[in-house]
Amino acid sequence: MDLGIKGRRAIVAGGSAGMGRATAAALALEGADVLISARNEERLRQAAAELTRETRREVRFIRADHTTAEGRAALLDACPAPDILVTTISPPPYTPDFRQITADDWIDAYRSGTVGPIELMRAVVDGMADRQWGRIINIVTVAIKFPVERRLLSGAPRTALASYTAVVARKLAKHNVIINNLLPGMYATDSFLSRAELLNASTDELDRAKKDVAKEWRIPAGRMGDPDDFGRFAAIFASEFANFVVGQNIVIDGGSGGGMF
Secondary structure: OOOOOOOEEEEEEEEOHHHHHHHHHHHOOOOOEEEEEOOOOOHHHHHHHHHHHOOOEEEEEEOOOOOOHHHHHHHHEEEEEEOOOEOOOOOOOOOOOOOHOHHHHHHHHHHHHHHHHHHHHHHHHHHHHHHHHEEEEOOOOHHHOOOHHHHHHHHHHHHHHHHHHHHHHHHHHHHHHEEEEEOOOOOOHHHHHHOOOOOOOOOHHHHHHHHHHHOOOOOOOOOOOOOHHHHHHHHHHHOHOOOOOOEEEEEOOOOOOOOOO
């Protein structure tokens, strides 16, 4: 199926790994001109080279921390008029005890999880509206809908982002600027595998670990999510076909949340 985004300019802020990288791959495979950004230049350079090879389409990169004003300026200087914007961030650390979260922890979490994406959105939406076409996807977390203590630093800031998105999406929908949030649950990203010390695990060890996580988090699908599947789903929300889905928070968690809406 042709998603109708060939030649569209796309920024994936946080696109060097995990679901950001998977989304960048899916967009490039659909013919979009993709620019990825991240803080780690070595990993970013490697990701861009791999994506270019995998998709047979040049994927550009720029080292930029979009949680800072300087990083956002550098990113938008490299792609001043994006048609598609995807934002994601490295997940903050787990917080097994809410009492241990400091004021500095909250400030850092809101700067990256709320302010960074909002300021990027604010910088690009008017241009999208003028051109009468735009798609924005924020990759957030299922923890904004199903809060748990260990994900407080992840869920609370991006709940604020979801509220902002709901308001702005409805103001801009008449200009064919479509904004939504995707809420992933437990996915087998490099970040997760690194925290679990599984980056160099055998296939059998990895399969067992994924099943163990599925049991711990009570995932009805019986496994963790695949980032590539997520990326393809995200590409649909960046496509021509997403023109009537406005300001939504789409849960993609294998059924672990248990909610109907």
